[in-house]
Amino acid sequence: MLSYKKDFFSALAQTSPEPLLLEITGASGITLTDNNGKKYSDLISGIAVSNLGHGNKAITDAIKKQADKFTHLMVYGEYIQAPQALFAKKITALLPRSLNSVYFVNSGSEAVEGALKLAKRFTGRTQILSFKNAYHGSTHGALSVMGDETLKSPYRPLLPGITLSEINDETALKDINADTACVIIEPVQGEGGTRTASPAFLSALRKKCSTAGALLIFDEIQTGFGRTGRLFAFEHAGVTPDILLLGKALGGGMPLGAFIAGRKVMECLAANPPLGHITTFGGHPVSCAAALAALNELLKKKLTPKAKAKEKLFRRLLKHKSIVEIRGKGLMLAIQFENEQFCKKVIAVCLQNGIIVDWFLFCPSAMRLAPPLIINEKEIRQVCRKLIRAMDEVSQA
Numbered sequence: 001m002l003s004y005k006k007d008f009f010s011a012l013a014q015t016s017p018e019p020l021l022l023e024i025t026g027a028s029g030i031t032l033t034d035n036n037g038k039k040y041s042d043l044i045s046g047i048a049v050s051n052l053g054h055g056n057k058a059i060t061d062a063i064k065k066q067a068d069k070f071t072h073l074m075v076y077g078e079y080i081q082a083p084q085a086l087f088a089k090k091i092t093a094l095l096p097r098s099l100n101s102v103y104f105v106n107s108g109s110e111a112v113e114g115a116l117k118l119a120k121r122f123t124g125r126t127q128i129l130s131f132k133n134a135y136h137g138s139t140h141g142a143l144s145v146m147g148d149e150t151l152k153s154p155y156r157p158l159l160p161g162i163t164l165s166e167i168n169d170e171t172a173l174k175d176i177n178a179d180t181a182c183v184i185i186e187p188v189q190g191e192g193g194t195r196t197a198s199p200a201f202l203s204a205l206r207k208k209c210s211t212a213g214a215l216l217i218f219d220e221i222q223t224g225f226g227r228t229g230r231l232f233a234f235e236h237a238g239v240t241p242d243i244l245l246l247g248k249a250l251g252g253g254m255p256l257g258a259f260i261a262g263r264k265v266m267e268c269l270a271a272n273p274p275l276g277h278i279t280t281f282g283g284h285p286v287s288c289a290a291a292l293a294a295l296n297e298l299l300k301k302k303l304t305p306k307a308k309a310k311e312k313l314f315r316r317l318l319k320h321k322s323i324v325e326i327r328g329k330g331l332m333l334a335i336q337f338e339n340e341q342f343c344k345k346v347i348a349v350c351l352q353n354g355i356i357v358d359w360f361l362f363c364p365s366a367m368r369l370a371p372p373l374i375i376n377e378k379e380i381r382q383v384c385r386k387l388i389r390a391m392d393e394v395s396q397a
């Protein structure tokens with residue numbers, strides 16, 4: 001068995017004292033294979049990325065075809081590159097008409113950075129409202145609007161003028177005023193443990209932002225592209241943001257992010273002074289080609305509406321005395337346990353038994369289920385049996 005473990009530890013920067021250390025050599029559908037030939041069912045999709053599963057042929061063909069034509073040519077926004085133009089046209093056709101201008105970047109965090117800058121520039125204001133337990137990324141701007149002090153405080157000073165409120169608490173509305181540039185919210189908080197902002201709350205935010213002249217930003221980096229049972233989670237509430245943020249599943253497994261706004265708002269990055277936001281690799285042609293293929297596959301296989309029925313099956317099969325609650329929407333679920341230790345043990349047993357699950361940054365007592373949307377009924381039944389067995393094993397230990 002060939003292993004790169006030594007190089008991983010000696011040459012690569014580490015992010016935690018306890019990396020998972022799976023050494024994956026192949027991936028197909030919902031299955032990952034390690035360097036010992038052991039198979040794992042992937043129930044987290046590289047954290048809500050691989051919606052079409054691994055090794056989707058339409059996506060890999062699109063990547064190869066584009067790589068043969070050209071890869072990087074020029075910084076974003078200068079040359080006309082067919083994969084970018086075609087993909088932007090395709091997404092805007094699926095969005096409300098008010099969201100008709102796409103700015104491509106490389107990642108979720110960069111989409112957040114672009115959106116915060118855009119809101120400041122468009123409104124001429126600097127105050128920002130975000131929410132406790134929100135995760136928007138790890139760069140300075142994104143960190144500033146994060147709703148958790150532990151990860152933030154070592155990096156202060158961060159952006160000034162940030163107010164943190166509770167989701168679904170309408171007292172937040174009083175903090176939106178004539179100084180507010182924007183409100184940034186995840187319609188379903190990912191790292192907070194899949195906590196859903198209610199339609200009434202999102203609607204109240206929409207009204208208050210409109211009257212105060214503040215921009216409403218929805219971070220759909222984790223919820224986007226069918227995961228919650230709608231193509232975009234804002235469709236559940238019928239509330240349209242001024243800026244929509246996409247990432248993760250957007251690129252079909254390739255790095256791609258986007259902030260999307262109305263043309264009039266977006267125009268302010270292009271003048272007085274121009275080049276208000278610049279990226280070398282944003283909207284990389286190979287990523288955009290993969291993204292277009294992934295979106296076409298998602299629509300062709302009707303995976304978005306099917307996510308709802310798959311959620312129901314998971315909820316029906318996952319019955320165990322150790323489960324306090326199952327939260328979330330579609331295939332973005334949190335299995336809430338009594339405490340963090342129990343959760344960690346279940347995750348470890350699952351891993352031994354060939355099931356990849358995970359916890360949440362700001363909710364370590366809950367287990368994350370975010371499988372590829374292609375997971376089928378037979379696979380759901382198999383993995384649920386293994387999940388229940390792991391809970392039994394940890395309960396009896």
Ligand code: PMP
Pocket residue numbers: 047107108109110112135136137138186190191219220221222247248
């Ligand atoms: N927003 C949300 C809701 C996320 O879940 C994440 C990533 N977990 C990000 C932003 C940041 O994305 P990236 O890691 O691609 O920078």
